[in-house]
Amino acid sequence: MEDESKKEQIKALTAKKKDNFSEWYTQVLINSEFIDYSAVSGIIVFRPSSYFVWDKIKEATDVLFKEAGIKDAYFPLFIPERFLNKEKEHIAGFNPEVAWVTGAGSSTFDERLAVRPTSETIMYDSYSRWIKSWRDLPLRLNQWNNVVRWEFKHPTPFIRSREFLWNEGHTAFATEKEALEEREQVLGIYQKVLREVLALEGVPGKKTNKEKFAGAVASYSIEMLMPDGWAIQGPDFHNDGQNFSKSFDIKFTDKNGNYEYVYQNTFAISTRMIGVMVAMHSDDKGLVIPPKLAEIQVVIIPIYNDSNKEKIIKYAEEIKDKIKDLRVYVDSSSAYSPGWKFNEYELKGIPIRIEVGQKEYEGKFATAKRRDTGDKFTFKIDEADGKLKEMLDKIHENLYNKAKEFLQSHIHKVYDYEKFKDLISKDPGFVQAPWCGSTECEDKIAEETKAKATNMPFDAQKDIEGKNCIYCGKPAKHIVNFARSY
């Protein structure tokens, strides 16, 4: 037992995922050197391994954007106040969270500048000058950047952060039809990235009026679930109609010579998804990073003593050389013992660990361990390349399947309000229930159960026939995904 108490003083996690989720979440992120807190409250530092994860998410998404014909651009960080004020709903939604720059050096600006909370206004000022003719459309631009929203609620790394990184896509079309068609394409891209890169599954659907984006006609989201059963909004897509084009005067001459306002969309995926990824996959030993996002995919730990040190390290390097196109690291330092390294790389979430010592050297094989399941396996060094790639695929698949099963086992379809209340308080998750469409019922439900209308899942709407609103009993118009929400 003396060992136990000593261990706790070392870097091991003291909180358990099951017992104290938020404490565990923080410990995992900090102890694994994934992130650090900064001197500014509510803003974290992305250390190399977490920035690597973001870079990969970005890369995977960007390839799909480019294939779809969306180009990258970059617009200013600072937005003149008069721009923000142009679209009334938009400014009303963001005003409380905007950070302002009021001067430089000892001088004060005549007009203060907002640090972008989102870039609609600064981009659409340009769009209004760039779009003159139907030939200029569609205009589909994206930027990868950072935004600042000075939240006052308790900050949580990645999940609720005052500065975060994201993509913001802003597109303009000549017709409403074309604009609406973009939704499926973009949500499809996000879903593919979530599944194939982050190993996560969410529920796509339409937002209620109350929850839609400030300035949008309709909003859509992929809603995610955290391990504690609370919902969190994932990537989103907003159909802005002509709201912004009218405020920013983005009009063009159509084929018949008439002036028309463009139809617009905006969409985003943010670093918040890293938080969901960490929370879903990791365990009491530390981080678990899906193979495609891991800075080091395979770590090789040579186990040696004075008499065989050189040849064992050489053997480890030899195995590394046999592995093509994977990110492999040989930790041959003698500063730490093998046991120390095992724990360290588990804490950091490296998908596969390989151990090579005297036994392996003599038998020309290697011993390996999966981070996700803890299963050990061995392979002959000549088959290292294929074996490891296959195993990384299995790890991804396993993580994705577990995440999907968790989501599915936490979706409940309910038609009775008493049962609804019971589920929300006892077994948090998504509760899908029929709703009449009135904000009044939505508000009452939120007030009585603390569950928010997260979105209206596309695939659940077919069940609407003959159902009544769970709150008022009037005929239902939508099936809504209610949940306690971050």
Place this chain on the structure above:
RNA sequence: GGGGUUGUACGCUAACCUGGUAGACUGCUAGCUUCGGGAGCUAGUAAUCCGAGUUCAAAUCUCGGCAGCCCCA
């Protein structure tokens, strides 16, 4: 906005009640011995949130500020 609570080294913590040498663990640096699940020894490095008051003497008591956390609105 109201109430509670906590600020000691990178981190964690002791001394606080009862004022008097700031002590462990971890980390970090160096050396020697180790190395198949967080190795051992030796030496070194590093701290009382800020300001005022009481006192011969303040990490400790009092007041104010700042910061974190919790609860309520």
